[in-house]
Amino acid sequence: DLVDQDARRREFLAAISHEIRTPLTAIQAFAELLEMDRTNAADDTAMELVGSLKGGVHRLRMLVTDLINLGRSGTLEYPVNPADVDLPALVERSIALMRPAFLLRGQELALGPMPDTPHVLADVQLLEQVVLNLLANANRHAPSGTTITLTTRPAEHDRVLLEIDDQGSGVPLEFRERIFEPYFRVPDAVSGDLPGSGLGLAVARRLLHQMGGRIWVADKPEAGARFCVELRATVTRGAHAGDRATV
Ligand SMILES: Nc1ncnc2c1ncn2[C@@H]1O[C@H](COP(=O)(O)OP(=O)(O)OP(=O)(O)O)[C@@H](O)[C@H]1O
Numbered sequence: 101d102l103v104d105q106d107a108r109r110r111e112f113l114a115a116i117s118h119e120i121r122t123p124l125t126a127i128q129a130f131a132e133l134l135e136m137d138r139t140n141a142a143d144d145t146a147m148e149l150v151g152s153l154k155g156g157v158h159r160l161r162m163l164v165t166d167l168i169n170l171g172r173s174g175t176l177e178y179p180v181n182p183a184d185v186d187l188p189a190l191v192e193r194s195i196a197l198m199r200p201a202f203l204l205r206g207q208e209l210a211l212g213p214m215p216d217t218p219h220v221l222a223d224v225q226l227l228e229q230v231v232l233n234l235l236a237n238a239n240r241h242a243p244s245g246t247t248i249t250l251t252t253r254p255a256e257h258d259r260v261l262l263e264i265d266d267q268g269s270g271v272p273l274e275f276r277e278r279i280f281e282p283y284f285r286v287p288d289a290v291s292g293d294l295p296g297s298g299l300g301l302a303v304a305r306r307l308l309h310q311m312g313g314r315i316w317v318a319d320k321p322e323a324g325a326r327f328c329v330e331l332r333a334t335v336t337r338g339a340h341a342g343d344r345a346t347v
């Protein structure tokens with residue numbers, strides 16, 4: 101009914117606004133870094149930053165185009181276009197986009213091992229949103245001087261796992277499901293005055309669900325959070341072994 105439709109419209113608007121803000125944050129970080137470095141703005145680092153900055157702007161423009169098209173069509177769901185996605189390559193693109201935000205907070209962003217990772221069945225745009233949301237969280241919730249590590253690997257039953265590890269406060273056991281509810285935030289994050297609306301993980305879980313994937317918080321022996329994303333492999337294990345064996 102109408103009330104239902106109105107609730108869904110508001111939920112959708114909140115979600116898409118969240119997705120627009122994520123690349124904006126990255127773009128702002130690029131601008132700040134470039135400003136600090138303005139004495140030798142033509143050096144290699146600056147050029148690299150400008151390259152990634154353009155990536156962020158491109159991403160933002162695509163999101164806004166999507167939004168306009170969705171407004172025209174009147175649907176409140178993102179269209180999902182599942183295709184063959186090279187996950188390690190997507191991870192590297194996401195890292196490039198977020199690197200300035202991590203530099204600004206004095207955090208290190210590291211690529212962990214990515215052994216023989218098969219391609220996955222996913223919507224490349226939506227999956228990139230998920231990874232960006234997780235990186236934005238690690239950037240915000242882990243302290244400076246720490247390292248955030250991304251790892252991919254094949255899992256059982258033709259699945260592929262992406263893990264994002266940080267060395268922050270972690271997520272207390274009793275909140276590990278609730279953080280995926282819209283607007284829920286761990287009380288410490290609220291009392292610590294960390295910015296955020298509590299939407300990123302709810303959006304991530306919904307997008308992954310639409311792609312036949314899953315997301316959860318795993319236990320880990322050391323301190324910090326470990327977010328796991330599981331996706332379907334498009335090719336069976338080993339089919340891509342030749343691609344990466346010599347890298
Ligand atoms: N890497 C992390 N370490 C510790 N706590 C986390 C981490 N990621 C998420 N959380 C907790 O989960 C809550 C929900 O995360 P979510 O991404 O949905 O919202 P947010 O980051 O607070 O705000 P938004 O994403 O809307 O800007 C966070 O407020 C925080 O309490």
Ligand SMILES: [Mg+2]
Pocket residue numbers: 233236237296298299300301
């Ligand atoms: Mg978030």
